[in-house]
Amino acid sequence: MIAVIGGAGYIGSHTVKYLIQQGRKVVVFDNLSTGHREFVPSHxxxxxxxxxxxxxxxxxxxxxxxxxxxxxxxAFAYVGESVQQPSKYYQNNVINTIYLLDSMLDHKVKNIVFSSTCATYGNSVVSPIKEDHPQIPINPYGRTKLMMEQIMEDYSHAYGLNYVALRYFNAAGADIECEIGEWHEPETHLIPLILDVAIGKSEAISVFGSDFDTPDGTCIRDYIHVADLADAHSRAVDYLLVNSDNLKLNLGNGEGYSVLDIIKTVEEVTGKSINKIMSEKRAGDPARLIGSAEKAKQILGWYPQLKLEDIITTSWLWHMKKFGGTK
Known part of the structure; x- marks a missing residue:
C-alpha cells in the first residue's frame, strides 16, 4: 500500500488518481489546509x-x-511567502517532515518518494540544469527542500531509508478528464491567474519583472504537465520496491517558456485577449530555470508526453468548469 501524504492537494490528487487507475492500493493523509476533500475519491x-x-x-x-x-x-510551496514567512516553511517543510520520517521508521516503512524542487538550484549557471548542478537556493522554500534532501541522505546512511527525490520544474495543467485540477486559495500560480483574466474574473495579469536577462525580459520557466508528474511518481515507487539505492532526479520538459510566451499561448487557446500589468521583480525569483530530465528518462523510463498547448488546454477546460466562463 502507498500512503500519499498531501494526497488531496494539486499534484497529490492527480498522482492518487493515476495510482488508482493502475490498480494500486492507496491511503491519503491530508490536513486539508490547502487540499480539497472532493479531490479524493470516496472509496x-x-x-x-x-x-x-x-x-x-x-x-x-x-x-x-x-x-x-x-x-x-x-509542503508549503510559495516562493514569495517563504521569503516573508520563513518560520512557517522551516516548521512544516523540515521539522514536520522529520516527524514523518521518524514515524515511518518506527513502523518499519523505509521507502519514500519525496517532492523536491528545482528551487534547490537557485540561479542556473548552465542551461538546461542537470542533477549535478550546484545547489545554492536563493529563497527559504528552496532551502527547506535542499535540507530535506540532505536529511534523507543522512537517514539513509544511519537507518536504511530508501528515497527518490523528484526535483520538479513548474507543475501545470489539469486532469485530462477534467475531474480535478489546479485550485489554490489564494491562487498564486501563473497559468490559472492568466486564465482568471480570460474568464473575466480578473482585469489583468501582473507580470513581475520585465528586465530579466532573457530574450523578452520576462523570466523563463520549464513547465511540466501534472499528469506526467503523476506518472513519474508511480515509476519512482516501482524503482524503490526493487532497488536499495537512492535517486535525485529532475522532472521537466527541457524547454523554457517566458511569461509572455505563456500569455500568448493562453490567448491562442482561449481566443481571449489578456491584459497585462508590468510590475517589479519579486524577491527570490531567478531569471531562468530549465531542466534536463535525461537521467529520469534513462533510469525510470519516464518521458513527458504533454506539451505546453496541452497544459494550457487542460487548464482552460478545468478552469471553465470550476470557476465559470464560456468557450
Missing part, C-alpha cells in the same frame, strides 16, 4: 491528519500496517 481510504501531530502519524501507520511506501507532497 479511497482518507485520514484527516496533520504532520505536526505525531499521534496522527502513528495512527496512520498503525491503521494501515501494509503501507510499504510513502509519497510526500505535504
Amino acid at each position: 479511497i481510504p482518507f485520514v484527516n491528519g496533520d504532520l505536526a501531530n505525531k499521534n496522527d502519524l502513528n495512527q496512520l501507520f498503525k491503521s494501515y500496517p501494509d503501507i510499504d511506501t510513502v509519497i510526500h507532497f505535504a
